[in-house]
Amino acid sequence: xxxxxxxxxxxxGAGIHGATVAxxxxxxxxxxxxxxxGAVCREASGVNAGTLxxxxxxxxxxxxxxxxxxxxxxxxxxLGHDVxxxxxxxxxxxxxxxxxxxxxxxxxxxxxxxxxxAMVTPAEAQEIEPGLGEGVRAAAHCTVDGYAAAYLTGxxxxxxxxxxxxxxxxxxxxxxxxxxDDGFVIRAATGAIRCRRLVLxxxxxxxxxxxxxxxxxxxxxxxxxxxATQRVRPVMRTxxxxxxxxxxxxxxxxGSVVIGGGWQGLGGRTKPREGFALLPxxxxxxxxxxxxxxxxLREAKLTRAWAGLEAETADAMPAVGPVPGVPGAFVCGSxxxxxxSGPYIxxxxxxxxxxxxxxxxLFPIDRLLPEAGRDMxxx
Amino acid sequence: xxxxxxxxxxxxxxxxxxxxCALYCAEAGLDVCLIDENSHGTPDRRAWLxxxxxxxxxxxxxxxAGGRTLFSHTVWTAxxxxxxxxxxxxxxxxxxxxxxxxxxxxxxxxxxxxxxxRVVPFEGWTLPGVFDFDDAFGFGEALPDGPIxxxxxxxxxxxxxxxxxxxxxxLTAVIDLESDGVWRARRGALRAVPxxxxxxxxxxxxxxxxxxxxxxxxxxxxxxxxxxxxAVVVESVDAEARALGEPxxxxxxxxxLVSHGFMPGGNLAALLGASRRYDERxxxxxxxxxERGRTSVDGxxxxxxxxxxxxxxxxxxxxxxxxxxxxxGVSVDEATVEAAMRDRDCHAPAVAALRDAERLRTPLxxxxxxxxxxxAYEGVxxxxxxxxxxxxxxDVSQLKHFTRLGMGPCRGRQCGEIAAHLMAQxxxxxxxxxxxxxxxxxxxxxTLGDLVGEFSYADIPIPAPAPL
Ligand SMILES: Cc1cc2nc3c(=O)[nH]c(=O)nc-3n(C[C@H](O)[C@H](O)[C@H](O)COP(=O)(O)OP(=O)(O)OC[C@H]3O[C@@H](n4cnc5c(N)ncnc54)[C@H](O)[C@@H]3O)c2cc1C
Numbered sequence: 093x094x095x096x097x098x099x100x101x102x103x104x105g106a107g108i109h110g111a112t113v114a115x116x117x118x119x120x121x122x123x124x125x126x127x128x129x130g131a132v133c134r135e136a137s138g139v140n141a142g143t144l145x146x147x148x149x150x151x152x153x154x155x156x157x158x159x160x161x162x163x164x165x166x167x168x169x170x171l172g173h174d175v176x177x178x179x180x181x182x183x184x185x186x187x188x189x190x191x192x193x194x195x196x197x198x199x200x201x202x203x204x205x206x207x208x209x210a211m212v213t214p215a216e217a218q219e220i221e222p223g224l225g226e227g228v229r230a231a232a233h234c235t236v237d238g239y240a241a242a243y244l245t246g247x248x249x250x251x252x253x254x255x256x257x258x259x260x261x262x263x264x265x266x267x268x269x270x271x272x273d274d275g276f277v278i279r280a281a282t283g284a285i286r287c288r289r290l291v292l293x294x295x296x297x298x299x300x301x302x303x304x305x306x307x308x309x310x311x312x313x314x315x316x317x318x319x320a321t322q323r324v325r326p327v328m329r330t331x332x333x334x335x336x337x338x339x340x341x342x343x344x345x346x347g348s349v350v351i352g353g354g355w356q357g358l359g360g361r362t363k364p365r366e367g368f369a370l371l372p373x374x375x376x377x378x379x380x381x382x383x384x385x386x387x388x389l390r391e392a393k394l395t396r397a398w399a400g401l402e403a404e405t406a407d408a409m410p411a412v413g414p415v416p417g418v419p420g421a422f423v424c425g426s427x428x429x430x431x432x433s434g435p436y437i438x439x440x441x442x443x444x445x446x447x448x449x450x451x452x453x454l455f456p457i458d459r460l461l462p463e464a465g466r467d468m469x470x471x
Numbered sequence: 472x473x474x475x476x477x478x479x480x481x482x483x484x485x486x487x488x489x490x491x492c493a494l495y496c497a498e499a500g501l502d503v504c505l506i507d508e509n510s511h512g513t514p515d516r517r518a519w520l521x522x523x524x525x526x527x528x529x530x531x532x533x534x535x536a537g538g539r540t541l542f543s544h545t546v547w548t549a550x551x552x553x554x555x556x557x558x559x560x561x562x563x564x565x566x567x568x569x570x571x572x573x574x575x576x577x578x579x580x581x582x583x584x585x586x587x588x589r590v591v592p593f594e595g596w597t598l599p600g601v602f603d604f605d606d607a608f609g610f611g612e613a614l615p616d617g618p619i620x621x622x623x624x625x626x627x628x629x630x631x632x633x634x635x636x637x638x639x640x641x642l643t644a645v646i647d648l649e650s651d652g653v654w655r656a657r658r659g660a661l662r663a664v665p666x667x668x669x670x671x672x673x674x675x676x677x678x679x680x681x682x683x684x685x686x687x688x689x690x691x692x693x694x695x696x697x698x699x700x701x702a703v704v705v706e707s708v709d710a711e712a713r714a715l716g717e718p719x720x721x722x723x724x725x726x727x728l729v730s731h732g733f734m735p736g737g738n739l740a741a742l743l744g745a746s747r748r749y750d751e752r753x754x755x756x757x758x759x760x761x762e763r764g765r766t767s768v769d770g771x772x773x774x775x776x777x778x779x780x781x782x783x784x785x786x787x788x789x790x791x792x793x794x795x796x797x798x799x800g801v802s803v804d805e806a807t808v809e810a811a812m813r814d815r816d817c818h819a820p821a822v823a824a825l826r827d828a829e830r831l832r833t834p835l836x837x838x839x840x841x842x843x844x845x846x847a848y849e850g851v852x853x854x855x856x857x858x859x860x861x862x863x864x865x866d867v868s869q870l871k872h873f874t875r876l877g878m879g880p881c882r883g884r885q886c887g888e889i890a891a892h893l894m895a896q897x898x899x900x901x902x903x904x905x906x907x908x909x910x911x912x913x914x915x916x917x918t919l920g921d922l923v924g925e926f927s928y929a930d931i932p933i934p935a936p937a938p939l
Pocket of ligand 1: 104105106107108109110127128129130131132133134135136137138139140141142143144145264265266267293294295296297316317318340352399400401402403424425426427428429430431432433434
């Protein structure tokens, strides 16, 4: 490729958001370059818990998550490759009076938003999930739930992206983006890539990325801890959570159980070193919730614990849409439970880039910028 | 966070180096805890492999010098206190003891967790009856079924064979990748550690005396059998383990014990953030340490096998203890340090020779058959690794995601290295360009039941709910 080649679209960040935008834009006929400082889907999008649940999704995002769930359930059809998706029932549990109230309120709101959730008694919950232990006061049952093997995301996407003709540029840390008359120059130590339009999809790194364009959007970094067990006999068959959202639990077909729920580890985008460390007592707290729900897990052995970085805007709603004041530049990310709805939301943005009207509204970032930013957008 | 145990220095691993280092630290007046997963009195797992006969200080000596021992304590995770939002000095170790999680706070940590055994996969190596040395000698007194074949590289195969003969096990053959000639050429170097040479000669006599056949310059090409090992197929190889094309032979066997050498450990230090690099000499990752065992993290040290692979003398431990003591403002007798340095310099040729005998012969990796398993726990074959590379896996972490290789209990310490070489060979790049697997807890598998203990729901410190 020569320096002067100009791609129709440059996408920086090859997580679920960037990779999906690139995929559908390329399938729609655009000449796309996708860049990442590492490999495809190896940050949040490759290390997440893979839960595809409505019961941890923000109410406003339920329609997007339902559409995302449908996409995950049919990856072979549109992605062409398998990500180990299993669809099943989901239960969210309450163990205290306060949790019972929380659960009832949240389940009702999510149901209103379209999620097929119903409150069930402990006995009914036990029938849905025979592995449940004691102490359940109430449960919310959702018939649309499931999980993917998130670590397979990169493999499936990488092959699909190559098939769609996307120029995949891995191990290429971008250090700056400059505006040109008719587009952008994406600069990295190992070279530069020119494009007419630009999508920034940097996960927790969206803040420095938007900084390249002079836009200041604060992004908070969550450090979500996860744990996995060695293979054990089948001990559960549903996705289990709790009312507060601080547990996500399921057993993969090969026998390993993954325990998550967003207990926070240490570290982040920059401090003290990029990456994270796990807090042992929080790991224990998270595992206690898992053992409370499925007591047979006591015999399982912890084999791996890790964490990943998840982005959050000031209002905890997504940042997906045009960059105010920078024609041709777009942002895509910071979606809560973004693995579930990511493919759908990113596809909406691809539609927009291809000149089609997105089926559901995007989430422009104007609302998150100081007045100056909005004026710029208006100008 | 407050610890159940607090000390100046936590030395993790009570092998030779760990015991010595702990003793020297205690003698320097530091408050030392020596931690090991083995119970008190259990002999060192690899005692049979010991070259140095000068004796290892026992726990009593450490206690007399004012040190403490925490045996039957399995360190499963660790944290540098300065990672905490509250800041802080030193390190936090979580150790499982009698089904209970124990916290140990130490201002300095010495990783003395030793080495890991390497097995380069070959056809049939996952058959029941084929063991690596740790599997074979890790379970008390039970002996493997005969007839036994020991194979691989390095002095350890002779140590293992002699150990089996002394225990009365039905050993029939020792298959050594190295030729007689190379061993003869190494004698001069080994003489630098007279104990080691004497031990090696004694092992060889024991083996020959028992009528065991020694086959030098050969490798196990395949382990065969219906459901379990029945025979070992052996072929002659050159110095780099390439087949010479001579007729192969089959040796009847009930057990095959394999070691292609030992790799430096250092997983605890790596988990605590110490930097590592790929080291050609070992064909494995190694911690970046200075000559006294200081890692890239302040207050974190490594000694012995964890730091530099084989060590055959007390010098390493003395130097490391001196560096630890210096951090606490305690000066140790310079004469001792200088003597330790001299010892180490003069032993260096022998250590290099031992390491060379165990070097990774990459042609062994090139010839792994497509259907042979690389990661036994996840059932990932060479063909799977090749396919993942074809689909764009460009480093070991990506390979792990693509194939699950290394997600099992060994955490890829064995298979990860083999896979990295396979990838490098296929991509025509150096091994060092394939990256290193990221160290993650737990250092040892722990049962969830032990981890959580007895608790009531109200005791779980559940954070505030996520926004709706
Ligand atoms: C541990 C964990 C568990 C989770 N569990 C779930 C769950 O169960 N269900 C669910 O729905 N959601 C879950 N999530 C959320 C979900 O994973 C994320 O919302 C989603 O993956 C974010 O995708 P992304 O593409 O925006 O970001 P990422 O996947 O982080 O992608 C951003 C990319 O940008 C690249 N990049 C950064 N800087 C540069 C640069 N300078 N140059 C080039 N490239 C750069 C990065 O390398 C990275 O690949 C979880 C998140 C975490 C962290």
